[in-house]
Amino acid sequence: MYADCKICLPAAEIRENENAYTVLVELPGSTRDDIKIWQEDSMLTISGEKKAQAGNRVLNERVFGKFQRAFRLPENVDREKIEANYADGVVTVEIPKLEKAKPKDIKIN
């Protein structure tokens, strides 16, 4: 037996710099094929399933099952250019800001 959740909420982090927002979600032990990331209107959703391996568990702290996290995208991002990557058990989604939303220096004429 192992700990199971109906819908797991993996730990997430949102960062922002001048050019982009970055969403990071911890999904240790997943494969790229297990993870589905999609954007629909202003929602960005990351979901999938963390599959448990069989075995006689003498210690069980890890949680397995379906997971999902959804984030509402702000207006100022370029939805066409969202990119995702998976490394060391962390999904990183880069959401670039629209050119007009980036900070600019304004010259005095």
Place this chain on the structure above:
Amino acid sequence: MLSLIKREPSYGWGLFNLRNEVDRMFRDFYDDSEAKESFWMPSVDITEDGDKLTLSAELPGVKKEDVKISLNNGILTIEGEKKQAKEEKAENSYRSERYYGKFTRSFNLTSEIDADKIKADYDSGILKITLPKSEKVKPRQITIN
């Protein structure tokens, strides 16, 4: 992103990190020094089958070279650090349920382990350690003479 909460490092994420939060509460209670080092505990499963134990620890975002494993008098210790790059620290972090900093876990292995045959590999944020039982404790069939 809607419902953004400014990052508050001591703010946890519900039940999933309850253990971390309770640990943190105790630590904060007993340690009021200004420079608290962030410290977390990875989730670990240990499975046992006939001739070996397999430990799997969730270390998402930890680099392979930042993990250290040792076995001493039947105590297996994994320790390391989840590092955050300087430029990442400089960015605004709106919401963080993730933990950064050092971690350590120790396990008292009840079975006798063949220390020379321990194998460890790290893939997709999972550290997997295979601990073969030593010959003398392996289950064996006894034939009737």
